[in-house]
Every structure is written in C-alpha cells, then in structure tokens.
Amino acid sequence: MLDMSVTRLYELTIILYASSVLLYFIDFLQHNRKANRVAFWLLSIVWLLQSTFLVIQMIKTGRLPILTVFEGLYFYAWVLISLSLVINRLLKVDFLVFFTNLLGFFIMALHTFAPAQHESAVVAQQLVSELLIIHITMALLSYGALTVSFVLTVLYVIQYNLLKQKKWGKRLLRINDLSKLEHVAYLFVVHGVATLLLALLLGIIWAYVKVPHFQWYDAKVTGSFTVLAVYCVYLYLRVSLNVHGKKLALWNIAAFFVLLINFFLFGSLSRFHFWYS
Structure with a gap:
C-alpha cells in the first residue's frame, strides 16, 4: 500500500514538473508574469516531493542513492532544480529556470523510463x-x-x-x-x-x-x-x-x-x- 502511494506521488511529481515547464514556456513566449509565478510555485512543490523521495530512498538503502545510473539521473535532476530555484531567488535572471528545468525534465524522463537495474544495485551495495x-x-x-x-x-x-x-x-x-x-x-x-x-x-x-x-x-x-x-x-x-x-x-x-x-x-x-x- 505504501509503495502504491509513493508511485502515485511520483506520477504527480512528473505531472507537476511538466506543468511547470509548460508555464515557463508560455512566459517565455508571451511574457506572462502570472504564468511565471505559478510555474515557480509548482516547481517548488516538485522540489519538495523530490526531496521527500530522496530521503525515503536514503532511509530504505541506508546510503545516499547515487550509485547506479537510475539513481544518478534522479539526483542530477534534483540538483538542477535546487540550483535553479536558488539562483532565481538570488540573481533574478529571467528564463534561467525555464531552460535549466527543460534539461531537468529531460533527465527526469530518462530516469522514469530507464530500467531499474536491480543487478547493478546489488553490485553497488557490495562496493559501498x-x-x-x-x-x-x-x-x-x-x-x-x-x-x-x-x-x-x-x-x-x-x-x-x-x-x-x-x-x-x-x-x-x-x-x-x-x-x-x-x-x-x-x-x-x-x-x-x-x-x-x-x-x-x-x-x-x-x-x-x-x-x-x-x-x-x-x-x-x-x-x-x-x-x-x-x-x-x-x-x-x-x-x-x-x-x-x-x-x-x-x-x-x-x-x-x-x-x-x-x-x-x-x-x-x-x-x-x-x-x-
């Protein structure tokens, strides 16, 4: 039951991420500040959900989950979102968040459709x-x-x-x-x-x-x-x-x-x- 709930939350994260990137794209084309603000808050929610999943994986595995390509892609996407949010708050560089998270969403999509690589995870555990x-x-x-x-x-x-x-x-x-x-x-x-x-x-x-x-x-x-x-x-x-x-x-x-x-x-x-x- 818990695994099913986590899966649903992960699917929600992907949807919110896609919506955020789409709104940033609308802002890029039409200079829509309202779309920009909504996109920023959606992205902040995505970051909170991603951070939650990261903590859950750390608790389950007893380590930072970065040792397989499946885990590494997820952590890479999380780093990109974190950096873009911080930079946007400190430097106010328009369109930086859009372009960074266009890449971030691509990385998340690769993570979503990549095989789970159970054999690699077993080997990774031995090499920790x-x-x-x-x-x-x-x-x-x-x-x-x-x-x-x-x-x-x-x-x-x-x-x-x-x-x-x-x-x-x-x-x-x-x-x-x-x-x-x-x-x-x-x-x-x-x-x-x-x-x-x-x-x-x-x-x-x-x-x-x-x-x-x-x-x-x-x-x-x-x-x-x-x-x-x-x-x-x-x-x-x-x-x-x-x-x-x-x-x-x-x-x-x-x-x-x-x-x-x-x-x-x-x-x-x-x-x-x-x-x-």
Missing part, C-alpha cells in the same frame, strides 16, 4: 564506501554547476543575437545584460571544475584501494579527464588570454556537449565503472 559516495556526489554536483553555466551561456547567445539583429523588445530586457550572464556562467564553471577535479582525485584514490585492476585508459576515466581538460581550456581562454564574448560562449556550449557524451555514452562503454553503467 564513504569515499565512493563522496566521489559520485561531488561529480554530480559539478555536472549540475556546469549545466547551469551552459544554460546561462545559451541565454547569452540568444541575447547577443537579439542585440546584433537589433530586435528590441521585452524579451531582450528580461534576459539580462551580456556581461552579467557571462560573468555568472564563468563563476559556475570555476566551481564546477574545482568540484570535478576533487571528485576525480577521490575517485582515483578509491579505485586504487578497492579495484584490483584499475585502468587509466577506461572510457569513463579518459572521458572524465577530457571533460576536465576542455573546461580548463575555457578557464585559460577567459583568465589568461582574456577572451570574452561569443567565442568564449561557443566554447562553453561545446564543452557541455562533451560532458553529455561522457555522462551518457562513455559510462555505457566503461568496464571500470561497471556499477554505474
């Missing part, structure tokens, strides 16, 4: 350790920060093109100025890269301790370091070469697609990260 938990948590948090940076950069490109084409209007005024978008996107890359670097270092330490045949050339390992390298190039361009504008924005967008390839493709090709594929 505090170091592994911290490693995966930090990696997902870094992906969340880099995702928000990507969304801000997309908004930058939209604003840049509107200004270039001299399309003045309400949307132009609401997106925010280019310098602020670029600066905040840069700050999220800084935090994302720092967190990812720590996550990779902890992962290497854990692998040497726990895994008998650690392979540096494993797809997931090389992919993760490739992601780190690509974002380090972004930071080098921004800080050392003082590159700004659309060129830097396009590099950030390309770097995010490298991140997605690593998360979805390299994880499935990996032999080393078998508990997470």
Whole structure:
C-alpha cells in the first residue's frame, strides 16, 4: 500500500514538473508574469516531493542513492532544480529556470523510463564506501554547476543575437545584460571544475584501494579527464588570454556537449565503472 502511494506521488511529481515547464514556456513566449509565478510555485512543490523521495530512498538503502545510473539521473535532476530555484531567488535572471528545468525534465524522463537495474544495485551495495559516495556526489554536483553555466551561456547567445539583429523588445530586457550572464556562467564553471577535479582525485584514490585492476585508459576515466581538460581550456581562454564574448560562449556550449557524451555514452562503454553503467 505504501509503495502504491509513493508511485502515485511520483506520477504527480512528473505531472507537476511538466506543468511547470509548460508555464515557463508560455512566459517565455508571451511574457506572462502570472504564468511565471505559478510555474515557480509548482516547481517548488516538485522540489519538495523530490526531496521527500530522496530521503525515503536514503532511509530504505541506508546510503545516499547515487550509485547506479537510475539513481544518478534522479539526483542530477534534483540538483538542477535546487540550483535553479536558488539562483532565481538570488540573481533574478529571467528564463534561467525555464531552460535549466527543460534539461531537468529531460533527465527526469530518462530516469522514469530507464530500467531499474536491480543487478547493478546489488553490485553497488557490495562496493559501498564513504569515499565512493563522496566521489559520485561531488561529480554530480559539478555536472549540475556546469549545466547551469551552459544554460546561462545559451541565454547569452540568444541575447547577443537579439542585440546584433537589433530586435528590441521585452524579451531582450528580461534576459539580462551580456556581461552579467557571462560573468555568472564563468563563476559556475570555476566551481564546477574545482568540484570535478576533487571528485576525480577521490575517485582515483578509491579505485586504487578497492579495484584490483584499475585502468587509466577506461572510457569513463579518459572521458572524465577530457571533460576536465576542455573546461580548463575555457578557464585559460577567459583568465589568461582574456577572451570574452561569443567565442568564449561557443566554447562553453561545446564543452557541455562533451560532458553529455561522457555522462551518457562513455559510462555505457566503461568496464571500470561497471556499477554505474
């Protein structure tokens, strides 16, 4: 009976999430502030329900539920919602919540239709350790920060093109100025890269301790370091070469697609990260 109630609540969460994204889309097209406010409160309810499910899973499993791709997708979506709500409250960047949660809803949909991966969960339970938990948590948090940076950069490109084409209007005024978008996107890359670097270092330490045949050339390992390298190039361009504008924005967008390839493709090709594929 309890499982059935949880299932119904989860279905309600998906419906509310879809409604919130739809209302944000209406606001994006029609500048409807009432739709924006309702969407925000619906998203807040989704966050509360997601947090409740997360706590329930923690109680059931006795750990942070992030060790399988099924669990990791859910936690990733929760991180995106959390970040978008906080940033929207602190920075008031219009459309950030819409674009971030468009991605978040896509991740939730993948989570919903993904197989439960019971075998992977059994293996994950055997491999549990505090170091592994911290490693995966930090990696997902870094992906969340880099995702928000990507969304801000997309908004930058939209604003840049509107200004270039001299399309003045309400949307132009609401997106925010280019310098602020670029600066905040840069700050999220800084935090994302720092967190990812720590996550990779902890992962290497854990692998040497726990895994008998650690392979540096494993797809997931090389992919993760490739992601780190690509974002380090972004930071080098921004800080050392003082590159700004659309060129830097396009590099950030390309770097995010490298991140997605690593998360979805390299994880499935990996032999080393078998508990997470």
